[in-house]
Every structure is written in structure tokens, then in C-alpha cells.
Amino acid sequence: MSQSAPGAGSGYSIPATAGGTxxxxxxxxxxxxxxxxxxLYDPDSLVKTVAFSGxxxxxxxxALTGSANYNWxxxxxxxxxxWYKTLTIDGSNVTNDTLAIFTSRIEQGLDVADFNNECxxxxxxxxxxxxxxxxxxSGGLANRIGTGNPNYGTWQVNxxxxxxxxxxxxxxxxxxxxxxxxxxxxxLNVDSDVSPAVVKNSGSxxxxxxxxxxxxxxxxxxxxxGIRSNGxxxxxxxxxxxxxxxxxxxxxxxx
Numbered sequence: 001m002s003q004s005a006p007g008a009g010s011g012y013s014i015p016a017t018a019g020g021t022x023x024x025x026x027x028x029x030x031x032x033x034x035x036x037x038x039x040l041y042d043p044d045s046l047v048k049t050v051a052f053s054g055x056x057x058x059x060x061x062x063a064l065t066g067s068a069n070y071n072w073x074x075x076x077x078x079x080x081x082x083w084y085k086t087l088t089i090d091g092s093n094v095t096n097d098t099l100a101i102f103t104s105r106i107e108q109g110l111d112v113a114d115f116n117n118e119c120x121x122x123x124x125x126x127x128x129x130x131x132x133x134x135x136x137x138s139g140g141l142a143n144r145i146g147t148g149n150p151n152y153g154t155w156q157v158n159x160x161x162x163x164x165x166x167x168x169x170x171x172x173x174x175x176x177x178x179x180x181x182x183x184x185x186x187x188l189n190v191d192s193d194v195s196p197a198v199v200k201n202s203g204s205x206x207x208x209x210x211x212x213x214x215x216x217x218x219x220x221x222x223x224x225x226g227i228r229s230n231g232x233x234x235x236x237x238x239x240x241x242x243x244x245x246x247x248x249x250x251x252x253x254x255x
Contacts, residue, residue, distance in 0.1 A: 028105055028245040030055050031121065031223055033083040038223075041128045042081040046070075048237065056109050058241045059225055064234040070226050072120055073141070073160040077130050080226035084127035087219045089248055094219045096125060096212070099178035099251045102221075104140035107170040108150040109241025116228040118143035120155050121244040123177055125213055127222040132158040135222075136212045138182050140173030142242060143228040154185035156207035165200035167191040170243075177219070182209035221246060 033040070034052045049060045059081075068075035087094040087102075094100050104121045122139015129135050141155040141162055152171025153162025162171075168189040175185035184206040188199045223244050227234065 026247055028247045031244040038083040038085050040083050043079050047081045055243045056241055061234045061238050063236040066227050066232040068230045071230050072224055072226050074230055076132055078132055079130050082127055082222050082224040084220045084222040087221045094250055095216050096180050097216050101249045103174045103247050105172055105245040106140050106142040107243040108142050108144055112239050112241035113147045114238035115234050116145045116232040117240045118226050118228045119242045120224045121246055124220045124222040127220045136182050138175045138185055138207055152189045154187045154205050156205050161203050161205040163201040168200045180213045182207035182212045
């Protein structure tokens with residue numbers, strides 16, 4: 001898919017044609033959390049600085065002693081930093097009542113390997129909560145141990161499935177959410193150094209959250225950062241680097 005930043009909002013405009021709506025070659029939005037449209041929730045002031053260059057987000061951290069409270073995919077609480085905003089398509093807010101398909105692309109910046117890190121991009125019910133069952137997030141995930149091969153996969157609420165391959169350059173994940181359920185996700189890990197590009201790993205995970213909310217709420221697109229495992233520490237001024245891109249589609253006329 002071609003990547004671009006197609007204007008206002010966190011979604012994109014689907015071009016209209018004489019025959020109806022075109023769904024061919026949809027662009028992804030490259031997330032720039034420094035552009036003023038994102039809200040940072042960082043309850044323990046762990047983000048020292050953040051920069052954006054060449055499509056990559058680089059975060060400089062304050063020191064952290066690792067625990068489950070800073071791991072997105074372990075336990076029930078996560079106090080790690082995250083950026084979020086309302087998920088919109090063509091100026092309309094996406095709610096948890098609609099059927100939404102959210103696709104993300106994550107690429108680790110391999111030139112930075114300061115600590116065992118994790119990043120994710122997806123959809124949340126409430127990104128400003130530290131309780132993972134309230135966040136109710138799902139989407140794409142990447143993590144990496146030191147200078148090892150990145151794992152790419154899907155994250156669902158407080159768990160994940162991801163795989164690594166030395167030839168994978170990025171991970172593509174699609175999650176289906178709707179009718180107030182978190183749903184599930186599938187992923188493809190892609191080697192783009194050959195033509196045509198080929199998949200090196202694939203997988204899926206179910207959230208098992210079929211009654212995630214009791215009322216209509218706007219969905220949020222969320223980008224989270226943290227540690228890969230509960231015992232991973234972060235030293236002062238350690239950095240984390242990644243590229244996050246996404247797009248969403250909402251289907252109508254289902255009921």
C-alpha cells in the first residue's frame with residue numbers, strides 16, 4: 001500500500017467514482033505524534049522528548065524500573081505513555097456500534113536498540129485509562145530484545161501474539177471491531193527487500209471481549225510505547241524508534 005498523510009482527521013477520504021466507492025490502493029496515514037493533533041497521556045512523566053523525522057517517531061525516555069505496570073501485554077494495569085485522538089473518517093467519528101476494520105503498519109527503527117521495547121498502534125475505547133480492560137485496545141504490535149530481530153504481530157486488550165524473522169522489514173495487522181466488541185486481529189510480517197514483497201510470518205489472536213462497553217462511545221486511535229517484558233528497565237535518556245501507519249474503514253447497512 002502507498003503511504004501518505006491525506007489531510008485532516010485520523011482517517012482518510014475514499015475517492016468517489018462513477019460506479020460508487022473505490023476501495024483500491026487505499027493510503028495509510030503515517031502517524032506524527034508531534035503535529036499537534038494527538039493527546040499524550042503519560043501519568044508518570046516517562047517521555048522526556050519526542051521527535052519525528054523521515055516517518056519515524058523517536059522517543060527519549062526518563063529512567064524506569066521495569067514492572068508489569070509498564071508492559072502493555074501483561075497484567076491488568078498499564079501506566080506506560082500513549083498518544084491518542086478520536087478516530088474519524090471523512091469528518092465522522094467512528095463509534096463502537098459500527099463495524100470498523102483497522103489496518104496498521106509498524107516498522108522498528110533498527111538503528112536504535114537502547115532497551116527491550118514494545119510499541120503498538122490500534123483502536124481503543126478509552127486510551128486515557130490505566131486499566132487495560134477499560135482501554136480495551138486492539139491493533140498491531142512490535143517488540144524487540146536488544147539488537148535482535150523485531151517481533152511483529154497483534155495485541156488484544158492485555159495479551160499479544162507476535163513472531164520474528166530476520167528478513168521481516170515491517171508488520172501489517174488488521175483488526176475487526178464493532179457491535180461493542182473488541183473483536184480480533186490477524187497479521188502478516190513482510191520482507192520488502194524482494195520484488196514482489198513476500199510474507200515471512202503470519203498469525204492471529206482473539207480478544208474474547210464480546211461485551212466491551214455498555215454504551216455508545218467514540219473510538220480512539222492510539223499509539224502506545226513501553227517495555228517488552230515485566231523486568232526490563234529503561235535507563236535515563238534511552239531511546240525507542242519506530243514508524244506507525246494506519247487506516248480505517250467503516251461498513252454500513254448491516255442491520
